[in-house]
Amino acid sequence: MADCGICLEALKKPVSTPCGHVHCEACLRNYIVSSNDALKSTCPTCRREFHIATPDLAVVPEKYHGFILPTIRKLYIDIPSTSKLVKKVNSLKTQVKDLSKEIDLLDERCDGLEREVQAFAEAERATRIEMRALQNEYEELSYKYDSMVALCTETHCSPGPSRSSHNNDATTSLDNAALPVQLRPKRALPKSRPHRSARHSDVPNVPLVSKRQRVSRHSDVHDIGRPPRNE
Ligand SMILES: [Zn+2]
Ligand SMILES: [Zn+2]
Structure with missing residues (x-):
């Protein structure tokens, strides 16, 4: 539910002024009483003036009574369940x-x-x-x-x-x-x-000299830096 423009809380017993603004009934009554004017007041929200005096219906023809409405009216707002x-x-x-x-x-x-x-x-x-x-x-x-x-x-x-x-x-x-x-x-x-x-090794007649030559070459490699051996 909307808030009251005076107390800034959720509206309690909402009433509306002729300008359409809605306030709590108690808040608006206190506001009007504090203004010390018995004939007119202003909207607390938009400062628009409205009359609060009610004409004496005894001097008004009865056929016009339906047109005379209070300026402050109660509102019944349907609150969804x-x-x-x-x-x-x-x-x-x-x-x-x-x-x-x-x-x-x-x-x-x-x-x-x-x-x-x-x-x-x-x-x-x-x-x-x-x-x-x-x-x-x-x-x-x-x-x-x-x-x-x-x-x-x-x-x-x-x-x-x-x-x-x-x-x-x-x-x-x-x-x-x-x-x-x-x-x-x-x-x-x-x-x-x-x-x-x-x-290959089983092949006969492999020259013995070539084998010996290979062996001697290997021995040369082994004997690098060593004193020569006497064979
Ligand atoms: Zn209020
Ligand atoms: Zn207003």
Whole structure:
């Protein structure tokens, strides 16, 4: 319901002035009495003047009595049933409760996802550190391998990458074995590497000299920096 323009509260026993403004009956009566004018008053809201004196009906012909109306008239305002509003309020309260539960569930889910994201970030950081370490190790091994190849070239040795008789190269191969496959250095196999299949070794009449020559070349590689042996 609308509020009274004088007491600013919900209208109690509403009455209207000729200008159409509505106030509480008690509020308007107190306002008119306080003005000390028995003939006219003004609307508390719009200050429009209106008469409050009632003519003596005894001197007015009866056929005009219907036209003589009081300036202040009672109003009967139909207030809609509150049951619908109460029902709506209860429905809204239920909705609010459901939404609060949903918010709690979403909060929990959000917390879980945040924890997951944090764990993923930590794992990613650890993997990056490990990857960097492996990269450094790979670069060191590559450098070592290149140095060995250069040394072999200088000493006129065929740089066979996987000769087991080459001590340093064997160490490099072992180190590479510890690396992931994708990080191992790719080496070109020597074109002149002999096949070591059983069929080939079983072939008769292989010249003994060539075997001995190969052995002596390997011995040369072994004996770099060592005093020459007397055979
Ligand atoms: Zn009032
Ligand atoms: Zn008014």
